[in-house]
Amino acid sequence: MTVLTTTDSAEKAQELARGAVEARLAACAQISGPVTSVYHWRNAIETSQEWQVLFKTTEARYPSLEAHLTTVHDYETPEIIATPVVRGSAGYLAWIRQETTER
Template structure:
């Protein structure tokens, strides 16, 4: 079974989050995507500490599918330098992991 990853990004609006989530799933780059309520992000950007309200989008994909998802997110994301980070799913129910693998295009 292919290794499953969770991939996180953040955007500045609910509409942008929805567009990324729907686009990635529609193109079979991710089996699903979850959008979290606004979070407050504090970060350093161009020498200044910034605070912004953002929406998190968590994608489920495979390790094999990750390069395509990353390339698509980079192209479609509204930020110049988007946060795109991936973490392996160490354990999960067999049925769910099989579903993710089946839904992500090869």
């Protein structure tokens, strides 16, 4: 499973990525950006620069990852979107399971 969130600085993106990987909520996190986001917020259309963080995790660890992101994220309503991995190499998927196992 991949999980996407966004934040408003590279430093915050690195903190979100590192925190989730250290807690074994994700095996890996990739940061992309900046990207331009255009969205409705409080009756206005906003445009801002954001950094995307894409986490690689398992379905079993998703609830804990979502709870973690909700707690540590500074956005009032953070984007947290999960997408199932339909296919992947057996070795890579095994590595994700291994690295997200609580120890």
